[in-house]
Amino acid sequence: MRVNVKFNGGPGIEVDLVEEASVADLKEHVGRQHGVSPDQLKVLFAGRELQNNITLQGCDLPEQSTVHVVLPPPGCVFQLRLQERLRVGREDSLTRLDLSNSRLSSSSSGLAVILEKSTTEGETSEEESTCMCVCVCVFWLVMCGSGRRSDSSFYVYCKSVCRAIRPGKLRVRCRRCRQTTFILSRGPSCWDDILLQGRIHGVCQSEGCHGNIAEFYLKCAVHPTSDDDLSVALDLIMTNVRSVPCIACTDVMSPVLVFQCAERHVICLECFHRYCETRLNERQFIHHPVIGYSLPCAVGCPDSLIKEVHHFRILSDRQYERYHSYGAEECVFAMGGVFCPAPGCGAGLLPEEDSRRIQCERSNGLGCGFVFCRNCREEYHEGACQVQLAPPTCGTSQGYVVDEEAALRARWERDSQQTIQETTRPCPQCRVPVEKNGGCMHMQCPRSQCRFEWCWLCGVQWNRECMGNHWFG
Numbered sequence: 186m187r188v189n190v191k192f193n194g195g196p197g198i199e200v201d202l203v204e205e206a207s208v209a210d211l212k213e214h215v216g217r218q219h220g221v222s223p224d225q226l227k228v229l230f231a232g233r234e235l236q237n238n239i240t241l242q243g244c245d246l247p248e249q250s251t252v253h254v255v256l257p258p259p260g261c262v263f264q265l266r267l268q269e270r271l272r273v274g275r276e277d278s279l280t281r282l283d284l285s286n287s288r289l290s291s292s293s294s295g296l297a298v299i300l301e302k303s304t305t306e307g308e309t310s311e312e313e314s315t316c317m318c319v320c321v322c323v324f325w326l327v328m329c330g331s332g333r334r335s336d337s338s339f340y341v342y343c344k345s346v347c348r349a350i351r352p353g354k355l356r357v358r359c360r361r362c363r364q365t366t367f368i369l370s371r372g373p374s375c376w377d378d379i380l381l382q383g384r385i386h387g388v389c390q391s392e393g394c395h396g397n398i399a400e401f402y403l404k405c406a407v408h409p410t411s412d413d414d415l416s417v418a419l420d421l422i423m424t425n426v427r428s429v430p431c432i433a434c435t436d437v438m439s440p441v442l443v444f445q446c447a448e449r450h451v452i453c454l455e456c457f458h459r460y461c462e463t464r465l466n467e468r469q470f471i472h473h474p475v476i477g478y479s480l481p482c483a484v485g486c487p488d489s490l491i492k493e494v495h496h497f498r499i500l501s502d503r504q505y506e507r508y509h510s511y512g513a514e515e516c517v518f519a520m521g522g523v524f525c526p527a528p529g530c531g532a533g534l535l536p537e538e539d540s541r542r543i544q545c546e547r548s549n550g551l552g553c554g555f556v557f558c559r560n561c562r563e564e565y566h567e568g569a570c571q572v573q574l575a576p577p578t579c580g581t582s583q584g585y586v587v588d589e590e591a592a593l594r595a596r597w598e599r600d601s602q603q604t605i606q607e608t609t610r611p612c613p614q615c616r617v618p619v620e621k622n623g624g625c626m627h628m629q630c631p632r633s634q635c636r637f638e639w640c641w642l643c644g645v646q647w648n649r650e651c652m653g654n655h656w657f658g
Contacts, residue, residue, distance in 0.1 A: 186241060189251040192219060193392065197251060202241060209237035213473070215254045229253040229390060232357040232369040232399070253366045284339075284376055284420075340423065340440060341416035342498045343405035350454070350499060353416055354406040355379065359389040361396030376420045417495040420456070421445060431456050432483055432587050432595035434647045442496065446486035450596035457483075458499045465508055465597055472519055478512030484592050526562040527555035613639050613646070626655055 186204050189197040192215055200214060212223035228235045230252045235244055237529040341353030358365045360382070370389040378384045379401040389396040403418045404410045425439035431453040438453035452460065460483050464470055470478050473490055480497075482489035491497075497508055517524065517533040525532045525545040530553040536543045542565050544556045557563060559569035609620045612630040614637035619628060626641040 188241065190215060190254055191251060192254050193256055198247075204242040205239070206241050206243070207237065208235045208239050208244070211241070211252070212237070212254070219256075219601050221256055222397065225256055227255050227390065229255060229366055231355070231366065232367060232387070234368055251365070252517055253390070255366055284373070284379075285363070304307055309323055337401060339406075340419045341403045342419060342495045343403055343407070343416050345405075345414050345416075346408050347379070347405060348502075350419060350422065351416075352406045353403040353418070354399060355403055356397050357387075357401050359391065359394060360398040360400040362389060362391050362394040364389065364391045364394070366390040367396075367399060380418065380420070383389075394585065413613040413643065418493070419496055420493060421491065421496060425451070427597065429597055430591070430595050433460070435588075435594070443597045444482035444484075444489050444491075446482040446484070446489035447597050448482075448484070448486060448592075450482050450484055450486070450592060451595045451597050454499060461497055461500055462504060465504060468511060470508070470511065470515070472515035476514060476518070478508065484587050511643075523559065523562075525553060526557055530555065610641065610644070611643050612637055626651065 186202055188199050188200050188202060188211075190211070191197045202211065202214070209223065209227050212226045215221070216223040216226060217522055230244060230250070235252075276511050309492070339353040340350060340357055343349060343351045357367055357369060358363060359367045365388055367389050370384060371385060373379050373385060382400070383398055385399040385401075386397045387399050403416050404414060404604060405416050421444070422440050423443060425437065425441045428437045429441070429451040430437050431441065433452060433456035434453045436453065438455070441451050441453050442457045444450045461480065464480055470480055471490065472478055474491055476492050477494050479490045479492070479494055481487075481491075498505060500508060513533065514524065517535075520535060521538060522535040523543065525534060526543065532545055532546060532552050534543060534545060536559065541559045542556065543559050545552045545554060547554050556565045558565050558570060561624070563570070612619055612628075612635060615630060615635040619630060621628065621641050627647055628639050628641050630637045630639075638647040639645060640647055640655075642655050643651055645651075
């Protein structure tokens, strides 16, 4: 495989390595080139320092990925300790992160604690592993189904090469120097960690930089990308790991868009395109003063407007131009404005509220000078209007109706809630759902802030009576 290697922030050099090569092999290769002992080097990729025994294939490095090999200057004790604590392997890589359950509705707030995951949660001794039965956070149960963690499920709008919705890859850099030589203090556990600035910290490895704030961004995963080739995150589109049927066609498709309503209804991208196209033709999009020109859940759920309007790039280029045009019109109308009716003009105007005579002023290459009547949109005249404007209409409804039974089946939360009820029990202390996957009745809460030990049958703190009577049921 071919990897782009940057040494100490210098220019990238392409290196051909076999996929079975380890991180230690890469350090040997770079160390020979620069006369540096491999033991002094650190290999960084996607916010993590890679361990020597991990193979490049195990790091989920796509072809022509960029990795940083750094020779850190002598740092303070705090920095060295932090770096040692942050060393992780494959499972915490940004390339394998799945946040599809982190867009929780208000009714699902109890599941939010499941997403809390520190870099030290999984560190248990061999003795503890033998003694404890397997307690798996229900988040991973629902996301993986088969017990195997799924690959990254980020989707983006690639605005440079593809000009379409594509699978994406999550990356991180130092907010101060914008270099990707950055080690995270913890991985993101929800979309807000990625989209909101300053939520996650770490250590920048660039020489002379003391930045400690992480800045996340996404790239298109379909083709090689430059440092400046960024893509827009589409956080409502995700891999259909739960095999939830589409709200419209009822087929099980992937990827899907999951509306951020209370029911979290699921719609396949083909039906979402048809939904957007139908509502655009009907001029049924809603103008929101903050969000912009958007749509709610196809079922009509309240408080479900899509906040990232780049999701509507699923429309064709011609349709997307209409979407922008209609959105601009709705914005002008909401401000009490009008559009110049002269052929070939259409400039948006904000006249005085009580003025019937409107002139399309020429300014900065815009406007045509046409003077018209506000009431009938004809050339300005004195006296009553001869032409009456038709009342505003939202167009002929094309009846994009979702079957009620399909709406009940196509809910992202339905299967997970059923799984929680059937296969898990809440921790008696913090109420986090815990799955019992074989083993004894001795349970331990997987949440790092709790770790409460309790009996699966009694639901009380683990004690000698439980140990004697029903340790194994």
